[in-house]
Amino acid sequence: MDISVYRPGELTAADRAVWSALQSKARLNGYPELANPFLSPEFTLAVGRTRRDVRIAVLHEDGEPAGFFPYQRTSTGVGRAVGLGLSDCQGMVHRPGFICDTQELLRACDLAIWEFDHLVKGQAPFEAGASGTFPSPVMDLDQGYDVYIRRLRTTSPVFTRRTMTKERKLGRDAAQVHYVHDERDPAVLRTLLGWKSAQYRRTGRSDRFAHDWINQLVHQLFHTRSESFAGILSVLYAEGRPIAAHFGLRTERVLSCWFPAYDPAFGKYSPGLILFLRMAEAAAADGIAYLDLGRGQKGFKDSLKTRELFVSEGWVTRRHPVAIGHRAHRAPVRALRNTVLSRPELFGPADRLLKRMGKIRSGG
Template sequence: MSSAESILDDWEDLASRAGTVFSSRPSFVLNVAGALRLNVRFVVVRRGCRVVALAPLDTVRRGPFVLAKVVGSTLGVPLEFLSDDEEASDVLLGGVADQGWMLTGDSMIANDPTVVRLGRHGAWDADALVRERVPVVVLRPGDTASSIRSAKSLKRLRQYRSKIERQSEYRVEQIRDVAHLDARWNDIVSLAADSVEGTDKVNYLVAPHGEFARDFLRSEARAGRLCIAGLVVDGRWVAHEIGVRTHRRMEGWLTHYDPSIGKLQPGHQLIEWFADTHDRLGVVELDQGVGVNKIKSVWANAGVRRIAGDGGSEGLVALWVHEVGVTQPSFDSGPNPLGAAQSGRAGPRSMISAAAPAGNRWRFATASRDTARDPAKFR
């Protein structure tokens, strides 16, 4: 393969079958790679003519070795390897090991089949530690905010809204399409800047991330997956939750609000709106994004476990783990989700042949894209 563009259709198809988060889609990966000028190699596994596993890796030389980072690392989003099944995952991991690369990814999902297989693969020496949990709200059809929070808590939120409404115009504005996103973009960017000023938070809506963020969100809007909820007071855009839908999950990516309206409790107001609107949005789960705070915790009724660790075919591996159903998120290191560390190295034998099950025809390939010279975009 000569370029990433040659696998776009197959990639989209695989992401729609096996993907669980937006960060594994071309719309995210290619925009990140282009904006950050990454040197990306795509490790692709085919069964016959069908792409069954894929990993986009940012390759960086570190002295005598090459470090392969899962694209999206350090951006504060959960990551995954796309794979149809365990056999495809084994071949993918064998292919990476055959390159002699060290593998790293700082936010991998725990029950991702390839992460699970990594801990059992003979070519890799892997270890991982639980780092944090991400709060999740699970909603059954017909549920509303009252299914999660007490009547007293919701009454208090209504009182805050009523106080604003007596003095000003108050409404929730929903953004789903490209034209609406473009019309509000300056408001969204300005609010984000005001929200993070004086804090140690990263603003992903300005350089060097701003270009990928806007192009990514425009792509998601065209695909019908974008959902931004904004609070508007007296015509001013004062708070927003930027969400992207994956199947029946709404992934909360970025939340910002004007500090001057803190007494309205905008974070709670936005989550309440999502809970009350989830049936219309077609989702049954709200992933509140990376990072735990008091607002997220009081709404969460499930959790996602995150990990980081080390190992490798000849070096390091750092990974996430994703565990749903933890009703009380905690921050202990926890057990190694990969099980006992697997020792071994990629030797002279073909890891592709060794991992491929009998009776299946496998092909392994890598496609490179030097985005520092030729930025890739997916619009």
């Protein structure tokens, strides 16, 4: 196995084409999860244009590219999955049956450790380092929207009935209700990001869009379009203005849900839930096989899902003092967070405290 490491701008057009082709054939090759947009070259290259620490290892077998391993690296040799904390799917895009030696890979990348929190299934070289596995709900659309809705009426009948009732009420109370699946107006994207920032602050969470590089990344992805990848802004309008929106990433068969938000003035109609059903209908018509809702405990995800994928968190390491120090620092934080998230008796009070703090911070 031969390993070459590149900065994002150094990756050749030929290598990018091979990478995209592996994603396009992922389902036929028996690795459907590799078709996720967060594993695409476009996502890695966009992160690379906003951060200087992105690298790509190209693994060759018999003189041909067999795997693509994107990562971020600190000056001390701590490696992270590209977009760690933002990306909902991580790992190596590879040929069928390709297996690499993780120690050889880490040495070639000059990494003491590589950390992940959404490792996709089927990454045998890295799965030995997983410290936990978590569900990532999906909405299956490969048989069409009508089949999905019939299934939803069986699995979540109260949720489905209430959402559709609210949609009809919205149609009666507001003028000009309509949906745009692929909105190209940057002003609407700015509106969505403003809603999302306010939501983060209101609920006591850290505002991701307070970081310039994340803002730049989202805007770059909004303008990124190829045959196999696009940033998609989906918007529900009423009375001539947006009331709910979502920005996500799509490949040929997968739409990854990323940043949804809505105008609180229309909250009684649950416009975000109406938006998700409209997205599912339009995505199914566009040939999308499923919407990936992403890891995380959210009631609406359980109501919308048809099944679950699984992603892992953890790290692979070399015997190196930097790796020991990084794990000692990160492991307790991860363990505490996962304990709180997995136990309702802990999550409820913690969530209420964060919201009270957010209300104070927002001047409420």
